[in-house]
Amino acid sequence: xxxxxxxxxxxxxxxxxxIMTLLSTRPSWSFQDLKGELAxxxxxxxxxxxxxxxxxxxxxxxxxxxxxxxxxxxxDKGRTAFSDYxxxxxxxxxxxxx
Amino acid sequence: xxxxxxxxxxxxxxxxxxIMTLLSTRPSWSFQDLKGELAxxxxxxxxxxxxxxxxxxxxxxxxxxxxxxxxxxxxDKGRTAFSDYxxxxxxxxxxxxx
DNA sequence: AGTTAAACTTTGCAACACAAAGTGAGGTGA
DNA sequence: TCACCTCACTTTGTGTTGCAAAGTTTAACT
Numbered sequence: 289x290x291x292x293x294x295x296x297x298x299x300x301x302x303x304x305x306x307i308m309t310l311l312s313t314r315p316s317w318s319f320q321d322l323k324g325e326l327a328x329x330x331x332x333x334x335x336x337x338x339x340x341x342x343x344x345x346x347x348x349x350x351x352x353x354x355x356x357x358x359x360x361x362x363x364d365k366g367r368t369a370f371s372d373y374x375x376x377x378x379x380x381x382x383x384x385x386x
Numbered sequence: 387x388x389x390x391x392x393x394x395x396x397x398x399x400x401x402x403x404x405i406m407t408l409l410s411t412r413p414s415w416s417f418q419d420l421k422g423e424l425a426x427x428x429x430x431x432x433x434x435x436x437x438x439x440x441x442x443x444x445x446x447x448x449x450x451x452x453x454x455x456x457x458x459x460x461x462d463k464g465r466t467a468f469s470d471y472x473x474x475x476x477x478x479x480x481x482x483x484x
Numbered sequence: 485a486g487t488t489a490a491a492c493t494t495t496g497c498a499a500c501a502c503a504a505a506g507t508g509a510g511g512t513g514a
Numbered sequence: 515t516c517a518c519c520t521c522a523c524t525t526t527g528t529g530t531t532g533c534a535a536a537g538t539t540t541a542a543c544t
Contacts (some may be wrong), residue, residue: 292404293425302398303501305478306390312482319522327391332502334523356510356521374482377475380403384410384472401532417491430533432492454490454541 290379298343299373303328303336308362308370311346316361345369388477396441397471401426401434406460406468409444414459443467 299308306326311317323333337360340346345366349359362370397406404424409415421431435458438444443464447457460468 290404290407292400295400295403297400300398300400301501302390302393302395305393306388309388309478309481313484329503330522331504331524335501338523350522352510354511358522370482374479377479380407381472381475381479383407384468386411399532427534428491429493429535433532436492448491456491 290376290383294372295376296369296373298339298345299370301336303332304340307333307336307340307360308345308366308373311360311362312367312370316349316359319358319360322360340366388474388481393474394467394471396437396443397468399434401430402438405431405434405438405458406443406464406471409458409460410465410468414447414457417456417458420458438464 299305303326307322310322310325319333319337322337323330326333328336337346337348341348345363347361347363349361351357351359397403401424405420408420408423417431417435420435421428424431426434435444435446439446443461445459445461447459449455449457
């Protein structure tokens, strides 16, 4: 039926799935905004973001404006991976709703 | 935006998600059929099924026909939980595709 | 009795999520 | 200038769990 092995383990985790979903809705997000949306500790959030960055899905941009501010955005690779992941979700929903 | 905490951890795992999706498409499945669809070791499959059973999502029926044969099916609770899970997936897809 | 297959159980390990606490850089207020 | 605060991050520790591999049990079939 489906090849569940194709599910991207990097994305398929509650925390990172939340991050990826948020990142896909805007060009970029600040650390604080992400933190505000996701009930996660600093450390946990940073770790997930670093994980996504190490997998090439997310860019990290450090700026010092008023306060230090780091912004995160999807790379093309990340956007593609997320799109592929969504395609599998769509198939699951389709099968499950039938 | 979304409450990602609401994602059911029992279902949101590659292996069990595969099982739940398959179970939702037919009244019942034999162990062998599940094993045929999912690239998983016996032990791993049994463990996931037991997990789902212990959470009240799946019934286990043991029969001895030609050979011993165990069949698995969704409970009402399991069907509801899976439906709720799919609803969240739909929201993610919708947000991610926007 | 010996073999084979189904459906487990057990064991062991590596990975990982997560919390909590600590760090350091760079403001801001007194 | 000194204390304090926030942001972003690191470190540490703990508990959970996914997973493979090997062993076990039960029952049929020869």
